[in-house]
Amino acid sequence: MYFLGAQFVTILTIIHGLNGENTTCDLALDLILILDSSGSISVPEFAHAKYAMVDLVERLNINEKGAHVAVVNYATTVDLWAAFDVYNYDKISLVERIKDLEKLDTGTATGDALYVARHHCEGVCRRPEQAVTRAFIVFTDGNSNSGRLVVDEAPLLPGPAMANVFAVGIGDTITNAELIAIASDKDYTLRLSNYIELTTAINNLTIATCHFPAFIMPNIKILNHQVGQNLYHYYQMNTQMIPNKNGMFIDLIVNNTVGRTQAYTSLTSKNPKGLNTRQASTPLKDRTYTQYIPVGTNRFYFSLFGMEPVNQYHFVAQLRFL
Structure with a gap:
């Protein structure tokens, strides 16, 4: 179920007219997946989130000239794991690493996660003159309640970092204002009622990711x-x-x-x-x-x-x- 409101624009605006397209993506892409694993998320819900990320990764063309993927697992602390140079762009190893992510079970420091993702990308994402699409996708179930402020960190991503930022909110705790603050554009938001819906929305999210302009x-x-x-x-x-x-x-x-x-x-x-x-x-x-x-x-x-x-x-x- 997708929620629409007068001030809230969802993924449907991006993929309008795109249904039926190939749901794999051959785009050259620097992608950072930012996953909330705070205490408000149950163990089964976190398992659904990891399953959804694996599904998305499986649809990408991961290789040296294609898609590069990094994963940020965060709560109050932030754990960065990247596919860059670690497994030589090996999709199988990347999928296994996502499956092994541990639930951190503390608060929600989304601003800190954005900070870590930005600095990681500045160091390893391909150079701007290569015009490779940069995309950050944030999956969270609640408003940030610790660490750096989202309103301070989020604007730095589409600016100096030149990245498209997509915010996915799951459940009824996260506010529309928080999602819009995270996203680099008002169109780059998606709200779902639960984590099971996230697993079924990955097809459309893959299409949206593949249509991000570099x-x-x-x-x-x-x-x-x-x-x-x-x-x-x-x-x-x-x-x-x-x-x-x-x-x-x-x-x-x-x-x-x-x-x-x-x-x-x-x-x-x-x-x-x-x-x-x-x-x-x-x-x-x-x-x-x-x-x-x-x-x-x-x-x-x-x-x-x-x-x-x-x-x-x-x-x-x-x-x-x-």
Whole structure:
């Protein structure tokens, strides 16, 4: 059961129209799973949470160039375990480690968990100029009651860390305000009534994770990306961090080295792919697509759609100020 309210937006807004898509994810992804194991969670509930995380991990393409996964198990204390360099991206070993996570059984220090996850990612996540999607998913059943404040730690994740943060609340103790404070976007929240529902929601959560747009930096050329036929690769630029006093243009320059792509852009849709977006076909030679960015724009989103069996490309988003 999903809960909707006037001020509360759930995962359904992200996956609208995506049902029926492949529920595995081949995306290159730096993913940190942040799991609450405080005293308010029963042993069977914690087992359901671990089962759900295993299910999500099983759907990822975990390897050196694909998905990298770290796990943060927290209560009042925070225990970090990462797949990075530990098992050489071995999915089997990662799954076994998740199954062996111990319930910590104390308070709820979500702010501390976000702090540990951010610093871990700053050290081992792939470099921003590689434009690999970064995603943190927090699973919790209650408001933080110890340690660092969520309202202080959460804003640092989509900013300097350039990560998408998704908050999953289970049960009726966690408040909507807490979930929205954790999430990097009001759309990135999901509320479930119990942990059994979490195990059934993982399919949709996997789809949402695979549609997170990767952050890119302005004027930095991104090399050797690829997208399959009839698939999209999503990107975003945080234009709120750019001093834009009079409006500016972004010139998106795409060079297809193999195959062909179609570019879609938007200032509002996180996954531009047709209606209500702008588009430009990008043939084998360089193609420049220009988007005007008004003052006060928070994000520039775009996607590249694969038109051939194999599609490889470089691109750069260059700024032009007025």
